[in-house]
Amino acid sequence: GAGVSQSPSNKVTEKGKDVELRCDPISGHTALYWYRQSLGQGLEFLIYFQGNSAPDKSGLPSDRFSAERTGGSVSTLTIQRTQQEDSAVYLCASSLPGLAGTIFGPGTRLTVL
Amino acid sequence: RKEVEQDPGPFNVPEGATVAFNCTYSNSASQSFFWYRQDCRKEPKLLMSVYSSGNEDGRFTAQLNRASQYISLLIRDSKLSDSATYLCVVTGSGGYQKVTFGTGTKLQVIP
Numbered sequence: 321g322a323g324v325s326q327s328p329s330n331k332v333t334e335k336g337k338d339v340e341l342r343c344d345p346i347s348g349h350t351a352l353y354w355y356r357q358s359l360g361q362g363l364e365f366l367i368y369f370q371g372n373s374a375p376d377k378s379g380l381p382s383d384r385f386s387a388e389r390t391g392g393s394v395s396t397l398t399i400q401r402t403q404q405e406d407s408a409v410y411l412c413a414s415s416l417p418g419l420a421g422t423i424f425g426p427g428t429r430l431t432v433l
Numbered sequence: 434r435k436e437v438e439q440d441p442g443p444f445n446v447p448e449g450a451t452v453a454f455n456c457t458y459s460n461s462a463s464q465s466f467f468w469y470r471q472d473c474r475k476e477p478k479l480l481m482s483v484y485s486s487g488n489e490d491g492r493f494t495a496q497l498n499r500a501s502q503y504i505s506l507l508i509r510d511s512k513l514s515d516s517a518t519y520l521c522v523v524t525g526s527g528g529y530q531k532v533t534f535g536t537g538t539k540l541q542v543i544p
């Protein structure tokens with residue numbers, strides 16, 4: 321497709337369960353970002369992948385959060401032992417380094433009961 | 434100090450007003466600057482790039498002041514449809530060129 325896609329669009333889970341969120345970036349975009357946005361709040365940076373470089377994980381809030389990017393394309397964000405405070409919209413974005421047009425996906429709305 | 438700082442607002446302005454947002458950044462080596470717009474419950478989308486010489490797109494004017502490390506966005510003749518959150522975006526230098534988003538300034542245009 322022409323844009324960044326994310327799946328699922330909505331995810332409801334029980335506290336303590338693990339979840340996986342998927343991001344398909346725009347083909348050819350070497351940079352990929354994960355952000356989290358709680359209701360009414362700003363974007364919270366989680367992790368940044370750039371080509372074959374080591375990812376910038378400085379934004380991950382705890383060791384329950386991890387992300388992978390396979391083959392420089394698809395990325396998966398995994399949250400283990402989910403907590404209610406993990407409830408938020410998780411946004412993925414991709415771009416070519418430094419250029420205008422960091423494109424966001426529609427997000428995955430995660431609700432932890 | 435945050436890499437990119439914005440006044441969160443909200444800015445409540447009447448239709449037709451002129452409103453300006455400022456954003457400061459901490460890395461003097463930052464290379465590229467943008468404004469994004471985020472509507473409620475939507476993902477952020479690129480509004481405009483910001484150039485040192487300043488640039489204008491209709492009612493929107495963006496300015497960059499490298500010496501003071503801030504960028505601004507001016508909206509003239511505000512419309513109800515301008516109500517949104519405006520995000521300041523800064524790109525780092527060198528090969529890494531990580532994009533950093535501010536937390537946004539909320540604008541509410543009132544009839």
